[in-house]
Amino acid sequence: MQAHGLAGASISVRWEHGMKFGYFDDQKREYVITQPDTPLPWINYLGCEAYFGIISNTAGGYSFYRDARLRRLTRYRYNNAPFDLGGRYIYVRDNDAKEFWSPSWQPTRHQLEKYECRHGMGYSIIGSEYKGIEARTRYFVPLGENLEIWQVTLTNHRHHASSLSIFGGVEFCLWDAQDDSTNFQRNFSIGQVEVEDDVIYHKTEYRERRDHFAYFTSSAKPAGFDTQRDKFLGPYRGWDNPAAVERGESGNSIAYGWAPIAYQHIKLNLKAGESQQIVFILGYQENANDQKFDPPNSQTINKKVAKATIAKYLSPANADAAFENLRQYWDSLLNIVQVDTPDEHTNRMVNIWNAYQCMATFNMSRSASFYESGIGRGLGFRDSNQDLLGFVHMVPSRARERILDLAATQLPSGGAYHQYQPLTKRGNNDVGSNFNDDPHWLILGVAAYLKETGDWSILGEPVPYDNQPGSETPLYEHLQRSFQYTLDRLGPHGLPLIGRADWNDCLNLNCFSDTPGQSFQTTTNKEGKVAESIFIAGLFCLAGRELADITVQKACPTHGGTGKCAEAESEAKKYLAEVKKMEDTIRKHGWDGEWFLRAYDDFGNKVGSKECEEGKIFIETQGFCTLAGVGLNDGMAAKALQATKKHLATKHGIVLQQPAYSKYYLHLGEISSYPPGYKENAGIFCHNNPWVIIGETRVGNGDQAFDYYSRINPSAREEISDLHRCEPYVYAQMIAGKDAPTHGEAKNSWLTGTAAWNYFAITQWILGIRTSYEGLQIAPVVPKNWKGFKATRKFRGVTYNIQVERAGAGNAVALTVDGKSVKGDVVPLPTDGRKQVAVKAVLT
Ligand code: GLC
Numbered sequence: 005m006q007a008h009g010l011a012g013a014s015i016s017v018r019w020e021h022g023m024k025f026g027y028f029d030d031q032k033r034e035y036v037i038t039q040p041d042t043p044l045p046w047i048n049y050l051g052c053e054a055y056f057g058i059i060s061n062t063a064g065g066y067s068f069y070r071d072a073r074l075r076r077l078t079r080y081r082y083n084n085a086p087f088d089l090g091g092r093y094i095y096v097r098d099n100d101a102k103e104f105w106s107p108s109w110q111p112t113r114h115q116l117e118k119y120e121c122r123h124g125m126g127y128s129i130i131g132s133e134y135k136g137i138e139a140r141t142r143y144f145v146p147l148g149e150n151l152e153i154w155q156v157t158l159t160n161h162r163h164h165a166s167s168l169s170i171f172g173g174v175e176f177c178l179w180d181a182q183d184d185s186t187n188f189q190r191n192f193s194i195g196q197v198e199v200e201d202d203v204i205y206h207k208t209e210y211r212e213r214r215d216h217f218a219y220f221t222s223s224a225k226p227a228g229f230d231t232q233r234d235k236f237l238g239p240y241r242g243w244d245n246p247a248a249v250e251r252g253e254s255g256n257s258i259a260y261g262w263a264p265i266a267y268q269h270i271k272l273n274l275k276a277g278e279s280q281q282i283v284f285i286l287g288y289q290e291n292a293n294d295q296k297f298d299p300p301n302s303q304t305i306n307k308k309v310a311k312a313t314i315a316k317y318l319s320p321a322n323a324d325a326a327f328e329n330l331r332q333y334w335d336s337l338l339n340i341v342q343v344d345t346p347d348e349h350t351n352r353m354v355n356i357w358n359a360y361q362c363m364a365t366f367n368m369s370r371s372a373s374f375y376e377s378g379i380g381r382g383l384g385f386r387d388s389n390q391d392l393l394g395f396v397h398m399v400p401s402r403a404r405e406r407i408l409d410l411a412a413t414q415l416p417s418g419g420a421y422h423q424y425q426p427l428t429k430r431g432n433n434d435v436g437s438n439f440n441d442d443p444h445w446l447i448l449g450v451a452a453y454l455k456e457t458g459d460w461s462i463l464g465e466p467v468p469y470d471n472q473p474g475s476e477t478p479l480y481e482h483l484q485r486s487f488q489y490t491l492d493r494l495g496p497h498g499l500p501l502i503g504r505a506d507w508n509d510c511l512n513l514n515c516f517s518d519t520p521g522q523s524f525q526t527t528t529n530k531e532g533k534v535a536e537s538i539f540i541a542g543l544f545c546l547a548g549r550e551l552a553d554i555t556v557q558k559a560c561p562t563h564g565g566t567g568k569c570a571e572a573e574s575e576a577k578k579y580l581a582e583v584k585k586m587e588d589t590i591r592k593h594g595w596d597g598e599w600f601l602r603a604y605d606d607f608g609n610k611v612g613s614k615e616c617e618e619g620k621i622f623i624e625t626q627g628f629c630t631l632a633g634v635g636l637n638d639g640m641a642a643k644a645l646q647a648t649k650k651h652l653a654t655k656h657g658i659v660l661q662q663p664a665y666s667k668y669y670l671h672l673g674e675i676s677s678y679p680p681g682y683k684e685n686a687g688i689f690c691h692n693n694p695w696v697i698i699g700e701t702r703v704g705n706g707d708q709a710f711d712y713y714s715r716i717n718p719s720a721r722e723e724i725s726d727l728h729r730c731e732p733y734v735y736a737q738m739i740a741g742k743d744a745p746t747h748g749e750a751k752n753s754w755l756t757g758t759a760a761w762n763y764f765a766i767t768q769w770i771l772g773i774r775t776s777y778e779g780l781q782i783a784p785v786v787p788k789n790w791k792g793f794k795a796t797r798k799f800r801g802v803t804y805n806i807q808v809e810r811a812g813a814g815n816a817v818a819l820t821v822d823g824k825s826v827k828g829d830v831v832p833l834p835t836d837g838r839k840q841v842a843v844k845a846v847l848t
């Protein structure tokens with residue numbers, strides 16, 4: 005064990021132990037894993053449009069088209085031991101020695117020489133050497149295609165020629181991943197394949213209602229194949245020891261039911277020093293209903309389109325070109341925001357990994373990771389709206405589409421389905437509605453979109469309610485109804501009623517669940533007319549101010565508006581009056597003396613108060629109220645932040661509440677179901693740490709903001725990977741809190757609102773490069789000992805080259821734009837067609 009320190013300038017935290025399993029290659033934008041037995045599988049995502057795969061550092065994981073539950077291509081076994089079994093496996097067999105191994109370590113787990121996994125932007129390269137044979141596979145999904153490519157390069161480093169057998173393939177999932185893992189009485193009889201011209205086609209259920217099939221093939225002439233799993237593995241054997249690989253010969257089996265697979269066997273003779281490449285392709289293809297079969301009255305798949313695609317990508321040159329294309333795509337996405345600060349962890353996360361994770365959360369919401377099964381939740385209304393904060397600058401057109409889809413699941417009341425299914429885009433009835441914070445996130449998502457793009461036309465888009473044709477109103481009215489939703493649901497203190505839950509899905513004040521297995525969120529035993537949320541109150545204040553701004557801005561003729569500015573102003577005033585009223589109510593009924601209360605329960609008692617025995621102080625209201633600007637002028641915000649530091653901050657991040665609930669409280673719900681220190685029961689829920697970070701910037705405390713930011717920054721935690729356990733290149737939802745025996749251990753990496761919020765907090769609030777309606781605002785609140793930093797930001801078609809210099813210890817900004825000094829801290833949008841703007845900000 006070595007002693008390690010954080011590089012961040014203002015960090016006083018020192019880790020007492022540490023160990024790494026790889027390193028960052030920032031030049032290549034890769035994380036390089038150097039030993040395969042990481043504490044947990046460390047994964048990456050392939051694909052960023054419609055075809056997706058999850059891949060671990062040992063090639064575990066699966067693929068799907070659009071919907072991880074309903075269109076699953078390959079099988080994955082959950083909660084297995086080992087954890088990540090089921091994947092894109094290659095076996096290499098030395099035909100003379102009659103020995104075989106997996107170059108990705110799993111599933112045979114041979115002691116490899118020179119193992120390396122490079123997770124990059126939309127691709128992973130897994131390679132190793134064993135007894136002088138090197139095998140390196142580059143996995144990726146070409147842009148615009150519904151397929152994945154595995155480029156396997158084999159090199160013989162021995163002094164003599166080697167006769168090798170390569171087996172590569174997948175196990176198919178029978179499409180609906182939920183049904184696939186439960187309905188065996190049917191599924192063991194329905195599997196069907198076709199094998200034609202050395203391509204294996206998986207066509208289970210194609211004979212009936214499906215219009216899609218999968219295919220697998222390779223660029224080499226196979227010596228044989230298998231499509232029946234049990235023929236390939238042999239009875240009582242697992243993936244670590246397939247009979248066909250052991251024998252060095254495939255069975256050319258055709259699957260009738262049971263478990264269809266696609267494995268190809270390729271024989272290679274490599275001279276000493278020789279390299280050869282094999283390209284494998286796994287693809288997904290849809291055919292129009294009247295074109296499914298060829299000839300039309302047969303049961304044979306029409307393969308016309310698929311064959312052309314296959315022919316294209318089996319050429320290594322075309323595969324290389326597709327890879328180069330993907331690389332450039334990611335360069336262009338990441339180059340929208342690039343920073344050069346004194347802290348390498350900040351640079352690495354902002355420039356590479358945090359932005360990359362924001363793409364994953366945008367695409368997946370909370371559906372498919374190694375912690376989200378892909379068969380559970382769809383896209384969350386609140387989650388997806390928040391994800392936009394970190395994504396909107398990358399592909400605004402997709403953000404626009406997402407906003408309209410989300411709004412279409414809104415209900416006429418202004419409320420929203422909590423989740424919707426990505427394939428059907430319909431609200432999910434199992435979970436339903438009445439999470440009373442949901443509608444406000446739509447206002448925040450739209451505001452972020454408008455500030456980034458200036459595309460005011462989105463507000464006029466006709467959008468239905470509950471997807472009912474004929475119910476359309478302009479999107480703007482959806483926002484009005486979102487705001488009104490809370491005003492229609494105020495409780496005894498004039499605070500918002502909480503409904504099933506607010507942001508904290510586990511604070512279930514109307515549920516009173518007393519039966520094992522009962523859902524905490526959807527079992528509602530109380531009328532819901534008493535329990536109130538101060539969190540929603542804070543959210544309402546922020547959303548109300550955003551709505552007021554949108555209302556005024558949208559009237560401007562330059563924004564395509566009517567020019568009826570007076571009318572707009574008076575509408576906006578109404579919103580602001582409600583916000584003011586809510587702030588007064590918070591001051592009166594939502595303040596505990598030193599911090600913001602969390603809620604009132606169904607008995608009208610306080611939650612998150614000194615008066616409580618446990619759960620006296622919660623992070624959500626301290627963070628969200630201060631970030632929303634509540635209590636900035638009367639000292640409440642500063643006090644709340646001090647209390648947060650005193651009671652909630654740990655060196656691994658800020659815990660959700662204190663003291664943790666030591667027992668189950670029927671009237672509080674799921675929050676008290678977790679053992680102390682985990683998840684919502686006093687875990688470090690990384691999603692809401694950035695709210696406090698932003699709150700600290702709002703009171704001007706850059707040192708504290710950056711200190712909190714660094715505590716949960718995954719790159720800054722790399723050196724304690726043995727404790728942290730999750731990937732050091734992405735955020736996890738949770739780090740175990742101080743009440744947990746495993747304090748500092750992360751869980752549930754990748755799909756978390758933490759990604760977008762931290763990105764937003766560091767780029768827009770600490771570095772202070774903030775989108776606004778008038779232009780790019782430059783308002784850094786950085787540590788005092790930073791001499792400055794540089795950044796480039798592409799914004800509305802213009803590249804801003806920003807240089808920030810510290811001349812004094814404060815946060816006041818003196819701005820120079822293209823050599824001319826400008827009043828205030830907003831760089832006006834150029835009106836003369838300039839595409840490059842030089843910005844200098846001096847902090848005094
Ligand atoms: C999960 C949910 C999110 C919720 C949070 C806190 O991350 O996806 O919607 O806000 O937990 O309960």
Ligand code: GLC
Nearest residue numbers: 508509510524525674683684
């Ligand atoms: C559980 C989790 C919470 C998540 C919710 C989603 O309650 O603890 O984090 O938001 O499930 O339904």
